Amino acid sequence: xxxxxxxxxxxxxxxxxxxxxxxxxxxxxxxxxxxxxxxxxxxxxxxxxxxxxxxxxxxxxxxxxxxxxxxxxxxxxxxxxxxxxxxxxxxxxxxxxxxxxxxxxxxxxxxxxxxxxxxxxxxxxxxxxxxxxxxxxxxxxxxxxxxxxxxxxxxxxxxxxxxxxxxxxxxxxxxxxxxxxxxxxxxxxxxxxxxxxxxxxxxxxxxxxxxxxxxxxxxxxxxxxxxxxxxxxxxxxxxxxxxxxxxxxxxxxxxxxxxxxxxxxxxxxxxxxxxxxxxxxxxxxxxxxxxxxxxx
Amino acid sequence: xxxxxxxxxxxxxxxxxxxxxxxxxxxxxxxxxxxxxxxxxxxxxxxxxxxxxxxxxxxxxxxxxxxxxxxxxxxxxxxxxxxxxxxxxxxxxxxxxxxxxxxxxxxxxxxxxxxxxxxxxxxxxxxxxxxxxxxxxxxxxxxxxxxxxxxxxxxxxxxxxxxxxxxxxxxxxxxxxxxxxxxxxxxxxxxxxxxxxxxxxxxxxxxxxxxxxxxxxxxxxxxxxxxxxxxxxxxxxxxxxxxxxxxxxxxxxxxxxxxxxxxxxxxxxxxxxxxxxxxxxxxxxxxxxxxxxxxxxxxxxxxxxxxxxxxxxx
Numbered sequence: 001x002x003x004x005x006x007x008x009x010x011x012x013x014x015x016x017x018x019x020x021x022x023x024x025x026x027x028x029x030x031x032x033x034x035x036x037x038x039x040x041x042x043x044x045x046x047x048x049x050x051x052x053x054x055x056x057x058x059x060x061x062x063x064x065x066x067x068x069x070x071x072x073x074x075x076x077x078x079x080x081x082x083x084x085x086x087x088x089x090x091x092x093x094x095x096x097x098x099x100x101x102x103x104x105x106x107x108x109x110x111x112x113x114x115x116x117x118x119x120x121x122x123x124x125x126x127x128x129x130x131x132x133x134x135x136x137x138x139x140x141x142x143x144x145x146x147x148x149x150x151x152x153x154x155x156x157x158x159x160x161x162x163x164x165x166x167x168x169x170x171x172x173x174x175x176x177x178x179x180x181x182x183x184x185x186x187x188x189x190x191x192x193x194x195x196x197x198x199x200x201x202x203x204x205x206x207x208x209x210x211x212x213x214x215x216x217x218x219x220x221x222x223x224x225x226x227x228x229x230x231x232x233x234x235x236x237x238x239x240x241x242x243x244x245x246x247x248x249x250x251x252x253x254x255x256x257x258x259x260x261x262x263x264x265x266x267x268x269x270x271x272x273x274x275x276x277x278x279x280x281x282x283x284x285x286x287x288x289x290x291x292x293x294x295x296x
Numbered sequence: 297x298x299x300x301x302x303x304x305x306x307x308x309x310x311x312x313x314x315x316x317x318x319x320x321x322x323x324x325x326x327x328x329x330x331x332x333x334x335x336x337x338x339x340x341x342x343x344x345x346x347x348x349x350x351x352x353x354x355x356x357x358x359x360x361x362x363x364x365x366x367x368x369x370x371x372x373x374x375x376x377x378x379x380x381x382x383x384x385x386x387x388x389x390x391x392x393x394x395x396x397x398x399x400x401x402x403x404x405x406x407x408x409x410x411x412x413x414x415x416x417x418x419x420x421x422x423x424x425x426x427x428x429x430x431x432x433x434x435x436x437x438x439x440x441x442x443x444x445x446x447x448x449x450x451x452x453x454x455x456x457x458x459x460x461x462x463x464x465x466x467x468x469x470x471x472x473x474x475x476x477x478x479x480x481x482x483x484x485x486x487x488x489x490x491x492x493x494x495x496x497x498x499x500x501x502x503x504x505x506x507x508x509x510x511x512x513x514x515x516x517x518x519x520x521x522x523x524x525x526x527x528x529x530x531x532x533x534x535x536x537x538x539x540x541x542x543x544x545x546x547x548x549x550x551x552x553x554x555x556x557x558x559x560x561x562x563x564x565x566x567x568x569x570x571x572x573x574x575x576x577x578x579x580x581x582x583x584x585x586x587x588x589x590x591x592x593x594x595x596x597x598x599x600x601x602x603x604x605x606x607x608x609x610x
Contacts, residue, residue, distance in 0.1 A: 033419040039410065040427040042484070047430065049450070050442045065453040066445070108342070111335035119328050128336055135347055137596040139545040141566035142589040145582050146350035146357065148573070168342045175339070200331040229435035231548040236570070247435045251551065254441065261445065268441055272434045279433040283426060 050272070053265035054078070061261040077266035084256060085267055089242070090249040097163045097234070097245055098227040104167035105174050105223040106216055112171070113178035114208055129179070136172035140232060148236055157239040165237065166227040174219045181215045182208075221282050228275055246271045351589070357582045364578035375583035384560060385584060388568040389591075391561070395475055395482075396543035400536055402483045403490050407535065408528065410487070411494035425495075432488035440552025443481045444468065447553075471561040474554050478562050481549050486542065490535040497531045498524065537599040544592055 053066060055073040081087065112132065119125040151161040185208070193207050209216075231247040238244055241252060250271055254264070358375055362368035379385055414425055431439070448466035455463035467473040501523065509519050547566040550556060556563035565588050572581025 029417045029419055032413055032416055033424070036410070036413045036418060036424050037420070039413075040424060043427055043430055046439070046442055046446060046484075049446060053445070065457070066450045067454075108339050112339035115332040115335035119332050121326075122328055125328075125332075125336065128340055132339060132343060135343060137541055137592060138347065138351075139541070139566070139588065139592055141545065141547070141569045142585045142592065143347055143350045143354060144566075144569065145572050145578060145585060146354040147346060150346070150350055150353075164342070165346065168346050171339055171342070200329050204331075204335075225433055229433075229438075231435065231437040231551065232566075236573070247437050247548075250435075250438055250441065264441070265445075268438050271438045275433040275435070276430065279430065280426075283429070 050265050050268055053261060054269045056262045058260055058262055061265075074262065077260075077262040078270065080260070080263045081267035081270060084263065085249050085253050086242070087246075087249075087267075087270060090244060090246045093159050093243055094228060094245040097159050097166065098224050100160070100163035101166035101170065101227040102220050102223045104163065105170045106220055108167060109171050109174035109178055109219060110209065110212055110216070111204075113175050113182055114204055116175070117179050117182040129175070132175050133172050135169070136176070140169065144236060151237050152239070157237055159234070159238060159243055159245070162234045162237050162245070163227070165233055166223070166230065169233075170223045170226055173222065177219055178212065178215055181212065185211055217282070221278070224278065225275060354582050355586055357579050358586050359583075360579045362579040362582075363576045364573070368579070375580045376587070378580065379583055379587060384563075385568060387560065388563050388565045391475065391563065392544060392546065392565045395479060395546065395562075395564075396540055399479050399482050399486065399543050400539045402479065403486045403539055404532055404535055406483065407487050407490035408494055408532075410491050411498055412524075414491075415495060415498040428491060429488045431485045434485070436485060436548035437552040439485060440481055440549045443477070443484075444553050447477050447480075468554055469558055471558045474558060474562050477553055478546070478550055481553055482543065482546065485549065486539060490539060493531050493535055494528065497528060501527060533599065533602055537596065540595060540599070541592070544588075544595070 049067060052069050053061060054077055055075070056070045056077070057074045060068075060070050060074075112128070116125045116129045147165070148157075151157050151165070154161070156164060189211070190203050190207055193203050198206065228245075229247060230245070231251065234245045235248045235251065238248070244252065250267060253267065357368075359370055359372060360368045361371045361374075410428060414421065414428070418424065448468045452464050452466055455461075468477050505523060506519055509523060514522065545566060546564045547570075550562055550564055550567065554562045556567050565584070569581050569585050569588065572578045572584075575581075
């Protein structure tokens with residue numbers, strides 16, 4: 001497998017190349033850079049907008065187009081949003097749901113992928129792979145109605161049920177990533193451990209799981225993002241509104257905010273901040289992991 | 297993405313002769329130890345209990361007049377018969393499919409253009425890449441709320457100061473234009489995941505290939521058409537499959553942006569199905585879900601067929 005870590009590839013391609021006299025590589029680079037920087041405004045302007053709105057007073061928020069940077073900054077909106085949405089509680093629920101779904105996803109997907117890849121010659125495992133993957137193509141709304149009844153029946157109409165369903169819906173993609181990666185790990189590493197008398201269980205935890213580390217990071221990040229940002233499932237599954245996750249809380253309080261845009265935007269910012277922070281910290285894993293799974 | 301082709305993987309691990317069954321080439325069957333079953337069991341159990349079982353129960357319910365509680369009896373295919381003439385349902389399918397097609401095209405065009413730019417020789421590469429990936433990590437409904445305000449208040453205000461007449465009214469308030477807003481915000485959020493895949497594909501081509509082509513006198517356009525384009529074709533298919541599946545599912549962004557309005561002009565199939573929770577037509581919406589399922593499967597199978605024909609490994 002080609003381990004196409006973009007950083008490495010980019011570094012490799014930085015060497016001398018395309019020095020044809022017809023193009024001045026330096027000036028070309030800047031032109032394209034400027035174009036891309038312009039394009040990146042489509043991403044940055046809405047985010048800038050959310051930030052400046054959050055720092056306005058209610059009067060400033062409804063004045064003009066909303067793009068003006070307020071001065072002095074009004075921090076009161078954040079305090080209002082904090083108490084109005086019951087932010088600490090929603091945050092705690094979101095953290096709990098995401099943590100459980102990340103842990104569950106890492107465990108179940110790596111187990112299943114390992115069993116499948118190492119027993120690929122057995123029909124049961126091969127078919128299981130396609131069974132697990134098929135769910136990637138089943139939209140949640142298709143099973144939503146009976147699923148909500150089922151979770152209520154099993155007393156899972158709460159954050160625990162949401163976490164469980166998040167694990168399940170994330171399994172397909174995670175198994176796909178893990179399997180691709182596992183196929184590239186040479187069997188010899190495991191066989192030598194087996195020679196020393198290790199059981200499959202021990203081989204998995206002592207040899208295979210540590211080798212999966214980069215993929216664990218990627219699978220974990222995607223599981224976290226999917227779980228943290230999801231609105232559809234918690235809004236349908238969780239019966240008790242006081243146990244809702246952050247995205248659902250935004251919707252619940254939207255009516256309360258309808259006159260105070262500054263408070264609304266402060267609340268949106270607080271909802272977006274954790275994933276953006278995680279992204280900035282873990283950026284390279286998002287990219288390299290998918291690349292690793294994608295390029296064969 | 298990953299290799300799932302059984303032939304390929306089998307060949308890789310065990311035997312170099314495709315078509316020769318494994319049991320024949322390896323007479324003593326290896327024993328599968330209990331731990332392997334144990335590892336597989338939780339995933340299979342979860343899927344069976346929470347997807348397969350509800351799907352089967354739902355399919356049965358779709359043949360009844362169940363309203364969500366109380367008594368019910370079988371009414372055959374009556375729900376389905378009504379479904380195909382229900383203007384609300386038909387409109388939802390029309391909107392969801394049309395919106396999905398437009399968004400898939402838009403996302404792929406933008407993502408491919410960005411990938412070409414970001415894989416070229418540019419300055420500030422890390423910062424630019426970092427910026428373009430942000431939309432992927434923010435919550436759909438939250439960013440939809442932000443765009444809701446942008447499109448319904450800021451853009452009209454901006455348009456009136458600039459004197460652009462047709463933009464002075466919010467496009468989200470216009471039943472004929474509101475879907476454009478949904479496309480825009482969905483694409484905004486979906487571009488990064490398509491971009492990752494294109495970028496990975498483009499970066500995987502060894503630089504030497506381009507150098508060799510350049511030495512042979514191939515022009516920049518020729519290099520793009522003969523090397524880049526055929527390579528990228530496979531990724532277009534992958535992005536289309538993954539994108540379509542997500543867009544059919546459209547819910548979060550629409551809730552935050554238009555909530556299906558104005559009227560029911562941007563109501564997706566998912567939103568229609570969810571009305572079954574409250575409106576007393578549980579069984580009817582379950583029939584809707586079954587039809588939606590069949591549609592999703594047909595679309596996926598068609599796309600996978602194309603993938604297989606192109607020889608792309610997913």
